[in-house]
Amino acid sequence: MNKIREFIEGVKKEMGKVTWPSQKELVDNTIIVCVFAIIISLFIFGIDQVYSTILEAVYQR
Helix, strand or coil, rough: HHHHHHHHHHHHHHHCCCCCCCHHHHHHHHHHHHHHHHHHHHHHHHHHHHHHHHHHHCCCC
């Protein structure tokens, strides 16, 4: 039981050291992540379409 108490106290102490982002930083970073996720998804979609077109051309012969 003593180890559990020490663990919880340690967690509380470490959580006190955390620097939390402001709401503006959080919103800005969320927008950046969403935009880059969309960009990467579109890039992968484009590459997939190119490969699909090439493979269809190869297998039709």
